[in-house]
Amino acid sequence: MTTPMTTPMTSAYSGVDAPRIPDEFAERYRAAGYWRGETFGGMLRERAEAHPDRVAITDGDRNWTYGELDVRADRLAAGFAARGITKGDRVVVQLPNIAEFFEVVFALFRIGALPVFALPAHRETEIHYFCEFTEAVAYVVPDRLGGFDHRDLAAKVRAEVPTLRDVFVVGDPGEDTAHTALADVPCEPVEIAGPAPSDLAFLQLSGGSTGVPKLIPRTHDDYMYSLWGSNELCGVTEESVYLVALPAAHNFPLSSPGSLGLLYAGGRVVMCPQPDPDTAFPIIEREKVTITGLVPPLALVWTDAGRTTPYDISSLDVLLVGGAKFSEAAARRVTPALGCTLQQVFGMAEGLVNYTRLDDPAETIVTTQGRPISPDDEIRIVDDADQDVPDGESGHLLTRGPYTIRGYWRAPEHNARSFTADGFYRTGDIVSRTPTGHLVVEGRAKDQINRGGEKIAPEEVENIILGHPHVHDVSVVAVPDEYLGERTLAYVIPREDAEPLKPVTIKKFVRERGLAAFKVPDRVEFVTAFPQTGIGKVSKKDQRTSAATPDS
Numbered sequence: 001m002t003t004p005m006t007t008p009m010t011s012a013y014s015g016v017d018a019p020r021i022p023d024e025f026a027e028r029y030r031a032a033g034y035w036r037g038e039t040f041g042g043m044l045r046e047r048a049e050a051h052p053d054r055v056a057i058t059d060g061d062r063n064w065t066y067g068e069l070d071v072r073a074d075r076l077a078a079g080f081a082a083r084g085i086t087k088g089d090r091v092v093v094q095l096p097n098i099a100e101f102f103e104v105v106f107a108l109f110r111i112g113a114l115p116v117f118a119l120p121a122h123r124e125t126e127i128h129y130f131c132e133f134t135e136a137v138a139y140v141v142p143d144r145l146g147g148f149d150h151r152d153l154a155a156k157v158r159a160e161v162p163t164l165r166d167v168f169v170v171g172d173p174g175e176d177t178a179h180t181a182l183a184d185v186p187c188e189p190v191e192i193a194g195p196a197p198s199d200l201a202f203l204q205l206s207g208g209s210t211g212v213p214k215l216i217p218r219t220h221d222d223y224m225y226s227l228w229g230s231n232e233l234c235g236v237t238e239e240s241v242y243l244v245a246l247p248a249a250h251n252f253p254l255s256s257p258g259s260l261g262l263l264y265a266g267g268r269v270v271m272c273p274q275p276d277p278d279t280a281f282p283i284i285e286r287e288k289v290t291i292t293g294l295v296p297p298l299a300l301v302w303t304d305a306g307r308t309t310p311y312d313i314s315s316l317d318v319l320l321v322g323g324a325k326f327s328e329a330a331a332r333r334v335t336p337a338l339g340c341t342l343q344q345v346f347g348m349a350e351g352l353v354n355y356t357r358l359d360d361p362a363e364t365i366v367t368t369q370g371r372p373i374s375p376d377d378e379i380r381i382v383d384d385a386d387q388d389v390p391d392g393e394s395g396h397l398l399t400r401g402p403y404t405i406r407g408y409w410r411a412p413e414h415n416a417r418s419f420t421a422d423g424f425y426r427t428g429d430i431v432s433r434t435p436t437g438h439l440v441v442e443g444r445a446k447d448q449i450n451r452g453g454e455k456i457a458p459e460e461v462e463n464i465i466l467g468h469p470h471v472h473d474v475s476v477v478a479v480p481d482e483y484l485g486e487r488t489l490a491y492v493i494p495r496e497d498a499e500p501l502k503p504v505t506i507k508k509f510v511r512e513r514g515l516a517a518f519k520v521p522d523r524v525e526f527v528t529a530f531p532q533t534g535i536g537k538v539s540k541k542d543q544r545t546s547a548a549t550p551d552s
C-alpha cells in the first residue's frame with residue numbers, strides 16, 4: 001500500500017481562471033476566524049487521527065470508519081497521481097449516492113485536482129460540455145444507473161474530447177478502468193503537493209440562466225466556513241446522523257450542512273439511493289437518522305407519508321427544506337406530521353446560504369427563508385437601477401461575503417453582468433427583508449425555471465429545440481404547478497413548410513439530443529407567433545401569464 005505524503009503548498013490560487021476574493025477581504029475573513037486555513041484532505045486526516053474507529057459513511061450494509069475513508073482516499077489519490085492527475089487538473093465526477101462518492105472526491109481533494117460535480121441525471125450534452133469546457137483529464141462514472149449505461153456515455157464523450165485521457169468506473173469497468181484497480185496498483189510512495197487552503201477545491205454547477213451552465217469555483221477556505229457555519233446553525237455535532245436523500249453532488253446535500261458538514265463535525269453520513277419515503281423511512285429507522293435536507297416537492301410527499309408510516313422515524317430532529325420556495329401552508333404541516341423541527345434554507349451554489357434558526361418563533365420558520373450564516377454576509381436589496389429599496393420592500397438580492405464567489409470560472413463576459421463592480425453577486429432572486437433580518441423570497445428576475453429545486457435555463461433547452469429541422473422558433477417558460485412549484489412549457493412556432501409536429505416529437509428530440517430528463521419540456525404547445533414586448537422582444541411574462549390561465 002502507498003501512503004501519499006501530502007505537503008500543503010503555500011502558493012495560493014492565482015485567480016487566472018476566475019476572480020478571487022480580494023486580499024483585503026481575505027485578510028478580514030481570516031482575522032474574523034471564518035477562514036481557518038484548513039483543506040478538505042487535511043480535515044479528513046485530522047478526523048481520522050482523532051477518531052479512527054467512528055463510522056463516517058454508511059451505505060447499505062457497508063460502514064466505513066473515518067480511518068478507513070482516510071486510507072481509501074490516500075490509496076486512490078496515489079492511484080490518480082500515478083495516472084498523471086495533478087494539482088489543478090479537472091475531473092468530472094458523476095456518481096450517485098454511494099460511499100465511493102466520498103472516496104473519489106477526497107482523493108481528488110488530497111491531490112488538489114478539482115472535482116467537477118455533475119449530477120447523475122446529466123447526459124451527453126451536459127457531460128460533453130463539462131469535459132470540454134474544463135479540459136477535464138478524467139471522468140468518473142458508475143457502470144449502470146437506472147437502466148442507463150454510463151460507460152457508453154463516457155465512451156462517446158471520450159471520443160469527442162481530446163483532453164479526456166481516462167474514464168474510471170465504480171463497478172463493472174467494461175473496457176475502462178475500475179476505480180478499485182487504481183487503488184490496488186502497487187507503486188512507490190508518491191509525494192503529492194497538496195493544495196493550499198486558499199486554492200480552489202472544486203467546480204460546482206450553477207443552476208444557470210444562460211445557454212450553458214456556469215461553473216462555480218469554490219476554495220477550501222470559503223467552503224469550509226460554510227460547513228462549520230452551517231453546523232452551528234443546524235445543531236450538528238459528532239452525534240448527528242445525516243441522510244443524503246438528494247443527489248450527493250448538489251450543493252444543498254453537500255454543504256447545508258450536508259455530508260461534508262457532518263464529516264467536518266465528526267458525525268455520520270448515511271447514503272439513501274432514492275429520496276422517496278418507502279426507501280428513506282426504513283433507513284431513517286435503522287440508522288437513527290437525526291437530520292436531512294429535502295426540496296419542497298419531496299417534503300410534501302414525506303409529510304403525507306409521515307402521518308401513517310409504520311416506520312419509527314422519531315430519531316429525526318431537523319428537516320431542512322430549500323432549493324425552491326416552500327409554501328407557508330406546506331411548511332406548517334411538517335412538524336405535526338414528522339415530529340421534527342423545520343429549518344428553511346435559501347441557498348445557492350455561488351455561496352450565500354440563509355437558514356431559519358432552530359429557536360426562531362414558529363411563525364418565522366414557516367413564513368421566511370431564513371437569514372445569512374455569517375455576520376459578514378453583506379445583503380443589498382435594490383431596484384432595477386441598483387438603488388437600495390426601503391426595508392420591507394421587494395427588490396433584487398445582491399450579496400457579497402466570506403463564502404460567496406466573485407466570479408464564475410472562465411466567464412469574464414458573464415461575470416461583468418452577474419457581479420457588480422464592487423464584487424456583489426447578482427443572485428437573480430427577488431426578496432424582501434423582515435425587521436429581524438430574515439429574507440422572504442418573493443420571486444425571480446433571472447430567466448430560469450425552478451422545477452421543484454431542479455434549475456433549468458430556458459435558453460439551454462431552446463437552443464436544443466431550435467436544432468429541430470421543422471422548428472422556426474421556440475420559447476420555454478415556467479407554468480405554475482401545485483406539486484413542483486413550476487413545470488416547463490415550450491411554445492413552438494413550426495416552420496411554414498413543416499410537416500405536422502406533435503408535442504411528443506419535440507420531447508423525444510430533446511431527450512435524444514442527450515439532455516438531462518428533468519429539462520425535457522413537460523408541455524409543448526404549437527403557436528403561430530409569440531407575444532412581443534414594447535421593443536419587439538418575446539414577452540415571456542405574457543407567455544407565463546397565458547400559460548397559467550386555464551383554457552387560454
Ligand code: OOB
Binds near residue numbers: 346347369
Ligand atoms: C440551491 O442552490 P442552487 O445553486 O441549485 O440554486 C440557487 C437558487 C437561488 O438563487 C434561488 O433562486 C433558488 O435556488 N432557491 C430558493 C430557495 N433555495 C434556493 N428559492 C426560494 N426559496 C428557497 N428556500 O438550491 C441550494 C443551495 C444550498 C442550500 C439550499 C439550496
